[in-house]
Amino acid sequence: MKRMVLFLAAAVAALVVALPALGDSGAAAVRAGGTVKAFGTAGPAAKFTLYLDSRLKSNKLVYTEPGTTFRALSMTNTLFGTNAAKFGGIALVNGKRVHYTALVVAHPTFAGVFKLAWGHGASRGGSLLNGNVQFVPGVGA
Numbered sequence: 001m002k003r004m005v006l007f008l009a010a011a012v013a014a015l016v017v018a019l020p021a022l023g024d025s026g027a028a029a030v031r032a033g034g035t036v037k038a039f040g041t042a043g044p045a046a047k048f049t050l051y052l053d054s055r056l057k058s059n060k061l062v063y064t065e066p067g068t069t070f071r072a073l074s075m076t077n078t079l080f081g082t083n084a085a086k087f088g089g090i091a092l093v094n095g096k097r098v099h100y101t102a103l104v105v106a107h108p109t110f111a112g113v114f115k116l117a118w119g120h121g122a123s124r125g126g127s128l129l130n131g132n133v134q135f136v137p138g139v140g141a
Contacts (some may be wrong), residue, residue, distance in 0.1 A: 025110050029054065030051075030052045030080075031051050033050065034049075036128055037125075037129065038125070039122070044065055044066050046064060050081040053073060059072070060072070062075075069102075069116070085104050087101075093119070100117065103115040104133055111129075113133075114133070
């Protein structure tokens, strides 16, 4: 439990540092994919793929873990920083519609962070075990 609290504190600190440019009207995109632990530091490996462009409607988020398939239907409320993005929307989880929130952070010294929560439940994901997070400024402009 102590490790999870420390991890969440680090993720929140990274978000505070990463989102100084909120409200910036410049376009941005993030491409990410890889594997995370389903429950932060425990649980089975989970795979995800993300493409999010601040100006396009062809966005994609898919997350799978044993027994769970998540597919975003919409991505709204997007906030972009220089190396982090927070967004939410509506998704299908095992065929059921839910509201969700996601956070993705690129980090210079490790692969990055991907967190996902839906239906007011516990968040999934954490530091990437493999894969990467790339932010692309000016895409879609």
